[in-house]
Amino acid sequence: MDKLLKIGVLVSGSGSNLQSILDACAAGRLKARVVCVISNVADAYALERAQAAGVPALHLDHRAHSGREAYDQALVTTLREFGAELVAMAGFMRIITPVLLDAFPMAVMNIHPALLPAFPGLHAQRQALEYGVKVAGCTVHLVDPGTDTGPIIMQAAVPIVEGDTEQTLSARIQKEEHRIYPEAIGLFAAGRLSVNGRRVEILAT
């Protein structure tokens, strides 16, 4: 049997992306295993999803640490304890520092609900609607020290339809998120991502 990639997932909220990763692992579509789920928010529903899947679910409160670096050091310690090889941010509402990035070089991923580099930061779907674009989408990228600026692994486009609200658009984008995040992680697990500056080449099998 192929070796399973060990993933540590960072969350703050509902965890529907976490669920898509857990489901893909359980179905054998993703040759990986979630070894721990860490939330900075105590009552994040994502922690319940982790527990239901039998995955260690931990609350690490950022307010209990003296600053961003100290918090990230605590994340690194915990992720290492569980042997994580890839860190997947899935709705983790914290800016991370080089303390985490240097501990997992080219091995921290994020999913963002926009076609980057358009609409980085918070409320990306609202930004897209207010700007009036006709096509929105989502992006899986490697994380670098900027906000949503790292090398892009995979994107999916989602049309904006007449009468869309932030909620309807977000729901349509999330369907695509749940498809491409496990797929991108699968490429990482298979060693098929080759990063050259900003460009990520997907190697053939």
Ligand code: GRF
């Ligand atoms: C997603 O829209 C993701 O793109 C963004 O945060 C949201 C998390 O949703 N980074 P969920 O917690 O995975 O349901």
